[in-house]
Amino acid sequence: MTTDDPGRPAPRTAPVQAPTTAYEPPAEPADRSADASAQSPAAPPDAVTCRALHYAFGETKAVDGVDLSVRPGEVFGLLGPNGAGKTTAIRCITTLLPVPAGMVRVFGHDAARERMAVRRLLGYVPQQLSADAGLTGRENVELFARVFDVSRRERAARVAQALEAVNLTEAANRLAKTYSGGMIRRLELAQALVSAPRLLMLDEPTIGLDPIARTTVWEHINAVRAATGMTVLVTTHYMDEAEQYCDRVALMHRGRIRALGTPNELRSALRARRARAALAPTAPHTSPASPPFPSTPRPSPAAPAPTPPFSSSAPSPSTPPSTPPSTTLSSPPSSDAEPTLEDVFRDVAGSGLDEQSGDFRDVRSTRRTASRVG
Numbered sequence: 001m002t003t004d005d006p007g008r009p010a011p012r013t014a015p016v017q018a019p020t021t022a023y024e025p026p027a028e029p030a031d032r033s034a035d036a037s038a039q040s041p042a043a044p045p046d047a048v049t050c051r052a053l054h055y056a057f058g059e060t061k062a063v064d065g066v067d068l069s070v071r072p073g074e075v076f077g078l079l080g081p082n083g084a085g086k087t088t089a090i091r092c093i094t095t096l097l098p099v100p101a102g103m104v105r106v107f108g109h110d111a112a113r114e115r116m117a118v119r120r121l122l123g124y125v126p127q128q129l130s131a132d133a134g135l136t137g138r139e140n141v142e143l144f145a146r147v148f149d150v151s152r153r154e155r156a157a158r159v160a161q162a163l164e165a166v167n168l169t170e171a172a173n174r175l176a177k178t179y180s181g182g183m184i185r186r187l188e189l190a191q192a193l194v195s196a197p198r199l200l201m202l203d204e205p206t207i208g209l210d211p212i213a214r215t216t217v218w219e220h221i222n223a224v225r226a227a228t229g230m231t232v233l234v235t236t237h238y239m240d241e242a243e244q245y246c247d248r249v250a251l252m253h254r255g256r257i258r259a260l261g262t263p264n265e266l267r268s269a270l271r272a273r274r275a276r277a278a279l280a281p282t283a284p285h286t287s288p289a290s291p292p293f294p295s296t297p298r299p300s301p302a303a304p305a306p307t308p309p310f311s312s313s314a315p316s317p318s319t320p321p322s323t324p325p326s327t328t329l330s331s332p333p334s335s336d337a338e339p340t341l342e343d344v345f346r347d348v349a350g351s352g353l354d355e356q357s358g359d360f361r362d363v364r365s366t367r368r369t370a371s372r373v374g
């Protein structure tokens with residue numbers, strides 16, 4: 001592990017830098033480490049390597065051939081609409097869902113063959129509530145310390161450190177049921193941190209929180225990361241969070257990764273595609289070179305918490321799907337505006353995003369998560 005100055009904000013750039021090519025559809029992700037065998041034997045292993053990862057629930061292909069590598073020390077964001085397969089991928093990496101040998105490695109350990117070794121390296125904050133409302137904050141963290149086999153000698157100090165890291169020392173002796181949504185998320189973070197993980201996995205860590213609580217959660221994540229060099233793998237619906245806090249992101253849709261790179265690389269690649277499209281001869285729009293749909297409106301400032309851009313496109317019985325504007329390649333809509341990450345997503349995911357993202361189960365589970373912390 002590397003040690004940085006804990007007082008300094010975490011760097012936006014991953015400590016381990018290797019040239020990355022932003023993905024351009026329809027090719028496979030161009031990330032240099034998508035192929036683990038490309039790493040030299042002497043190179044330190046990636047924090048996470050997935051090779052052709054797939055997982056199905058019956059007929060539903062939740063994850064459908066994902067190749068990605070998360071580098072040690074980076075904050076890696078897995079983005080996508082409801083039902084994209086983010087949680088399933090995360091659960092495969094945590095070993096909670098079984099996968100065949102060779103598909104997932106965590107710091108070089110195979111998730112199928114070395115399950116316990118993988119688990120010892122992980123801290124995991126699931127979408128579902130993992131804190132016990134009837135216990136105090138401290139008791140909740142102590143419970144996790146025991147479950148994760150923190151030695152009895154170290155336990156009290158580690159629990160105190162974890163609570164301190166998320167600014168819950170003062171509230172530690174209160175029952176968790178008296179905590180606000182933001183405090184519960186921070187408590188869950190303390191639970192995950194108590195085992196001093198090398199890889200922290202967070203599934204929608206800020207869903208349902210107000211903007212201030214969201215920022216606070218991220219500040220704590222970043223402070224711990226800066227102090228310990230831990231790697232963070234996070235799923236989120238919030239594009240703005242990904243832009244601000246993630247070194248690299250993978251955009252996931254229908255079980256597959258559609259784009260992978262730094263937010264800047266992905267935006268630049270879209271800018272270049274739009275420029276090429278603008279130079280091309282006029283033709284009816286059939287390619288994903290320009291966004292087929294107008295951008296999702298930004299959430300209303302009056303809303304208690306920002307609406308995830310993706311969930312607003314979930315199917316609704318009363319809202320018909322938006323109609324694509326008729327457009328040509330020589331006049332892509334908003335081609336001169338600076339593209340956002342959401343534009344990139346719409347570009348690579350195409351028209352399926354609005355109409356078919358997330359079924360009832362997916363939307364319901366997101367809403368449940370949001371309401372239980374809200």
Ligand SMILES: Nc1ncnc2c1ncn2[C@@H]1O[C@H](COP(=O)(O)OP(=O)(O)OP(=O)(O)O)[C@@H](O)[C@H]1O
Pocket residue numbers: 057060061062063080081082083084085086087088089358359361362363365366
């Ligand atoms: N336990 C399950 N049984 C059956 N199907 C499931 C189960 N869990 C997930 N799925 C399906 O697998 C697909 C991927 O779901 P997953 O929860 O991984 O997506 P997600 O991107 O994490 O979505 P969300 O943002 O809503 O959490 C969806 O079609 C979902 O309905």
